[in-house]
């Protein structure tokens with residue numbers, strides 16, 4: 001009878017682990033938009049380098065890789 005209890009315990013643990021793996025596996029594809037936003041790349045309007053959106057500097061409707069380029073581009077446009 002001990003063997004049956006042992007098997008029951010192993011099956012129980014297996015089912016719990018499988019349920020946990022499934023629930024974590026489901027969570028990842030549930031938020032594709034957030035991952036997409038984090039991975040979104042924007043192009044620096046000054047030098048053309050691609051940087052993650054959350055690291056980019058915004059000036060008006062333009063995006064820049066750094067504060068320096070935002071200022072430099074603004075300066076260039078003001079000279080026109």
Ligand SMILES: [Zn+2]
Pocket residue numbers: 044045046047048049064065066069
């Ligand atoms: Zn740049």
